[in-house]
Every structure is written in structure tokens, then in C-alpha cells.
Amino acid sequence: MKRVYVNEDWCLACHLCEYYCAAANSGAENMIKAFANGNKPIPRIKVEEGSGINFAVQCRHCETPLCVKSCITGALSQKDGVISCDESRCVGCYTCVLACPYGCIVTSENSKVIQKCDLCMKNNNGEPACVKGCPNKAIVLEER
């Protein structure tokens, strides 16, 4: 299965992936609208930086996902390797937030349900916005 990988050699910590991610998942038509009127949609990818090494982290889509295992309502599920959340079933208990070893599950800005990377399956026809927007090809979608 193709996953998103980050090469820290080329990550510039420009944080643009966070903005492309947030805009793509906001449902807005474009980036300007997504952030208009002081809106700050929360990205599902996060750049970790320090000591000259930077890299972006988002859901690893683990083969044996602890988040899915910990979900008390069955909102999180794994299909064809992609872990996604059925927001209508999420009750906002945040057990998955605690369980994820990578810190890749985030809360949502205006409701209690969680949100996480689904490889842009729902919005960009499977071409992740972070990969598309990375100016230095540090983030790639590939089979390894």
C-alpha cells in the first residue's frame, strides 16, 4: 500500500504542508477562503523541528493500529490499509488520541469529534495535499 513518507534531508520546516492539509480538509474552495475571517482550521499533519532536523508527521496508517483497537465506538476502522474515522460514530472520548504513539490524531476546531489523515481519500481523489504542496519533494506518496 502507498503511504506518505517524509525525508528529513529535504524538509525545510516551511510548514506549508500543514496549511495545504488544513485547507484541503476544511471543505473550503481554496486556501484563502479556508483561512478567511480569522478561521484557523487544524491540520492533520505536523512539522516537528529542532536542532537542524525537521520532518512532517501524519498518520502512519499502521498495520496493527492501536487507535482502531482503542476506539470504543468502532468509529475508527481500517479499509484497504487506510485508517479513517466515521465522524457520525465518534463520541469524542479521545482514547485514540492517547493511544496513538505518533501523536497523529488531532481534535477538531469546532466539534468534539477527532480528525486524522485519511490520505486525502475524501477530498483530493487520493492525492494527498501535503505531498502535492511540498516545495522540496520532502513528502512523497510511495509503496515501500
Add this chain to the structure above:
Amino acid sequence: MALNYFQPLFDVIRDKDRCIKCQACARQCANEVHRYDGDLDMMISDSQQCVDCQRCVCICPTGALKIVDNPNKFRNNSNWSQQIMTEVYKQAETGGVLLSAMGNPKEYPVYWDKILLNASQVTNPPIDPLREPMETKVFLGKKPKNVSFNEDGSVKTETTPTLELSTPIMFSAMSYGSISRNAHESLARAATELGIFYNTGEGGLHKDFYQYGSNTIVQVASGRFGVFKDYLETGAAIEIKMGQGAKPGIGGHLPGAKILEDVSRTRMIPMGTDAISPAPHHDIYSIEDLRQLVLSLKEATEYKKPVIVKIAAVHNVAAIASGIARSGADIIAIDGYRGGTGAAPTRIRDNVGIPIELALASVDQRLRDEGIRNEVSVVVAGSIRSSSDVVKAIALGADACYIGTAALLALGCHLCRSCQTGKCNWGIATQRPDLVKRLNPNIGYQRLVNLVHAWDHEIKEMMGGMGINSVEALRGNRLMLRGIGLNEKELEILGIQHAGQ
């Protein structure tokens, strides 16, 4: 300073309706123009620091930024321009020599733009390069005057080593130190994939790049940095640099701040010391001395590699080239006054040397008149901007062209001409690790390959239009050229007729 004589050259214009305060501009500007003010919740810019490298404009995800010329002007004066006045202020403040980078930007004539190419009509058919074979392969080096054969048909004439290029384009000398490791890697990998050559400049060759040796020209310059046995043996050819188009008559100076561990090891000098290349080679004061170095380098590499001698285009370039052709060198590289540099004194860069078009025409003519044109190949450099410049150069008599600035543009350079500051936002002319990584060689080498492929296609199209199917048949074919808006003397030097003749 309480009283500021300098006006910012540029104005940073931010469209507040488009800006989403993502701060990508602030994170990407090594000159610290942009910053986010948390109290005001807005982005603020300091135009004074801006060098117009366009990095922020390119990275901004909403197209909110524009860099424009600062409309504030000193009182109009055709003699004392704002630039000249600013330079006087700068020198009055610092007491130093003015430094600049990249090529001469002044409004001197560009002869390439005053030369037009021919095309076939009716009496001689043009050739379609997509349907018929078209040869852009060239060989650089000595060519025998005649060829003789043994009785069994094998070639009897002794030949000397040559360089085989898939297309008549090479990447100019740019040292590791003046440009980054990633820029070097991009050039090396692109040259290897394209079947052409790149040039180490005088900074030596990093151990990691020895694998690209068969597509590398190693340079020996007046500072002799990084020159040793393995270096000479690794390259496909050796270039002796006598001069550089951007700064004829002076040496080089790589500041100690850029001599970090890797550069220091590659150049074989202590870390943090300034790398100063003398103006002359201290062992070369005549053509005979040059011959000694040419032959020493050939002896050291067992006569297996061609030797290039690179000079800047200066007033008596034809006579100098004639001497070089007799020195035993296989290739002469001539660098015109618009050639780029990582740093040069502004006055030298803008006022010394001559246009490459005129230098090339006079060198080719002189070598032909003296019957020694076959003794050397002629490579020209110094602002070859497009494939049509390459075609015109070949028709004027060049064997191949070096491209430096065009190659850097392919890597992202926007010609802000601030290389000497070492804060290149595009990761090219810098050694700062956080900036160097901005140039991903996996992207860079592909862009270089694309550029040269594109030019190769265009060269074939133009040659085909003229009814010519090989670079060999175009070389020195000045009948294919016509001047436009040139005077008698210029036409005479270029050896071409005026349009309409």
C-alpha cells in the same frame, strides 16, 4: 545609524486580503525581511533587507506577495544615476571595494540579439528533425589535418584524446564553495545523464562526486586548490583557468566563513581561512610557461586527457588564443564580459573585458587565417542564454558553449546578484546547511536535464530550418548569419553581412 543614506531598492507589497499569515515567507527568508508580529497578529516586512530573490513570492501559497521597485527616487539626473549616487554613499560609509555577483547587468549591446539566422526556402529544402536524422554530437580536441590509412584499411594517423558531447553544451566552472554541495551534485548527475560535462571550478572535487569523473572537467587555477594526483586522474579533461569573464585580470576570494569542514577538506586548506586565488599563475608569464604547465598536466595524466585553457575575452584575445593554440592545449575556452561569478569587484565586472560574440569571431578568424584552427576546439562562455545563442555561437565558429547562469536559473536562481552574501535563499550560492537543503538535487538534476534536452530539440529545429543536419556542418558557417542594426566595423569583426545583403 541615525541618518540613513540608503533607500530600500525594493518594496515588499503584501495583499492583506490574500495573506493567511502562514509565515512561510518569514521562515524562508534568510535576509529576515518578513516576520510575524503576534501582538498585532500580522506579517510585517523590512524592505531594506530585501534583495529581490523572489523566494517568498514563489513559496507564498496564496500569491499574496509582490516585490516591486521602490518608487522613491533621488532627484532625476542623467549623469548621476541613483545607483551611482548610492554606490558613492556606500563607499563613503565603508571605505571598501564594491562587490557584486553574477554577470555584468549594464546596458551594453547584446550582439546575439543583433544577429539573425537563415532558413531554407524553395531552392534548398529544410529538414524536419522529427522525421530525419539530425546530429548534435560533437568532439572537442585537436583534429588531425588529414587522415591516412594502412594497407588493411585501419587508420594510420595518430589521434589525440577528445571529449565526446551528446550536444554542444557544457556546464561552466563553478566551484564547490562558491556554490553548494547540492548544486554541484545536481550539475554532476545531470552532466552524466546527458552525456556532457560539468566543471569543478577551482574548488577541488568532493570525494562523493568522484563517481561522476567521466563527465567531469577538473580545473587547475592560480590558487591550485584541491589539485592532486587522484583529482587530475579522475576528470575527463583538465582545464587551466587563466582568467574569468566576470573579472579578467584578478583572482578570486572565497571568504573564510564559507570554508566549512567539507569545503576545507576538498580545497585542502584549513577551515575558516580565506581561499585567495592570485591574479596571475605565479609560474606562467609567457606562452612558453603555459606550454610547460599544459605538458606537465599531460605528463601527469599519461597523455590520456585533453587540456583546456580558459581565458577571459579581452582586447587582444585573438593573439592570445593563437598563442594558446601553439602551447599544446587541445581546447580554448573563452569567457565573455557578461559571464557570471560568485563575487567580483563591481567596477571590474562592469567595465573590463569584451563581448563574447566579437571575441569568438575574431579568435576563429585568426586561427583560420593562421591555419591552426584544427589544432584546438573553441568553447565559448559568458551569457549563453538560449538555444539560439548556441546556434549563433556555433555558426560564428564555436565548437561548443559553456552555460553557467542558465544552469543556475534552472536550479532556481532568480539573479538577485547577492551570491557574495552567502545567504542564497535558493540553496545555490551558500554553505549554510539550512539553506543548502532547499536545493533538492533529485529535483535540480532533473530540471537541468530538461533544460538541455529542450535546447537540444530547439538546436535541431533551427539547424533543420537552415537545411543543415549536423553541428559539424553549421560550425563557422557565417553565411547563415546576418546582422541587424550593426555598423560596418561590427559586421567586419563578426565576419557577417547585414540583413538584406
